[in-house]
Amino acid sequence: MNKQLLLSNIRTVLIRLEETIIFSLIERAQFRHNQRIYKKSEFGDALQGDSLVGYLLHQTEIIHAKMRRYTSPDEHPFYNDLPNPVLPPIVFEENPLRPNKINFNSKIREIYESCIVPAICESGDDNQYGSSAVCDVTCLQSISRRVHYGKFVAESKIRQNQTAFVEAIKSKDKDALLGLVTDQSVENDVIARVRKKTEVYGQIDHGDSNPLRIQPDVVAKIYKEWLIPLNKAVQVEYLLQRGID
């Protein structure tokens, strides 16, 4: 089997990605909510009518697209008017996914801006707009990667046991598919692990007046309420679009 589809390899990628996500959330949580940076046209025409975070995300994606980021099957852009790569294409190992157009980024961005940022940041405004927005781009990119990795998870699961999925896919039964891709015990392990990791990172002495503000329960909640459900929604959508062999 393609090594990107081995469940042991997928697990390793997702566990390592927990650090990237937790680090990026901790970095964002240094700054206040700074609600203005999420409002369209808040800074006038200079940002082409976009929000400050949207503008920075868009400009960053334009550069990353030139560097061929979105030619990788585990990367998904938030904007769809990006330029072609200026570098010659990478010879990837065979892409194990079936062709699909699944992109949950608008949903991810909505949840990130309206639920996750208020959960991790102190309310109010500290005028650190640029620094906050730079962190937001990193958070959004790492969360997007985590959520869309569901495509690899789903492809791996259906190759291991196609029979289990046939009926639910044929009848387009989303609830049945959601049940099939759910493993409560694995989910509990993930949630316990990210809580534990955040606890350990919070133990460090950071000076009394500037603690790591993010709470272990908040990271656990982010995984439980948003990242894991979105990842499973990607799996369900992918299985429906993929069909059976």
Place this chain on the structure above:
Amino acid sequence: MNKQLLLSNIRTVLIRLEETIIFSLIERAQFRHNQRIYKKSEFGDALQGDSLVGYLLHQTEIIHAKMRRYTSPDEHPFYNDLPNPVLPPIVFEENPLRPNKINFNSKIREIYESCIVPAICESGDDNQYGSSAVCDVTCLQSISRRVHYGKFVAESKIRQNQTAFVEAIKSKDKDALLGLVTDQSVENDVIARVRKKTEVYGQIDHGDSNPLRIQPDVVAKIYKEWLIPLNKAVQVEYLLQRGID
């Protein structure tokens, strides 16, 4: 006194910045050295003759300059052909630094690319050029901020006890100034603390096949051999340019 110059506040900023630096080094250390990304013209005309990392850094700075990053007295660009901000200027609290043109970034970049990357990454090439370069930009920006914070440290020290510095500044005695800004006990504390932090981050179970590769001794060495000496060199240079009141 301006609160940016209170030694307790400077200490808090620098301690918090240790996390940003350690996180960014851990992220970079996921990937191999990938030496090609530091070579100019390695990818032909597409990157305007720059290295891949240089190109990404330059393009990132162009965006950040538009978002007025380099109007902040604790931020220093690596490139000097950047556009003006498109956002209206922030009203900063009074800048406590004297006017100066000190910018150690070319030195920082040289040390980062030739010493720090080989110290934290496995040798060889894993083709993860874009991901590595994105991490490099974050590392370079956080290290640059740490090193140039020496300006605030020096301004704070000379305001507390100008008499101590008069003779060394008048005679432009760099060695004497270096002696005056050195506090071996504080340096030892910093080095011990970053070693301890990296140890704690390394305790976490990341799956056997994908450990956090960065060693506590390596981070201690990065601070001891490069970040602290460069920070002190900034202090010395600043004091020389500043003069006495």
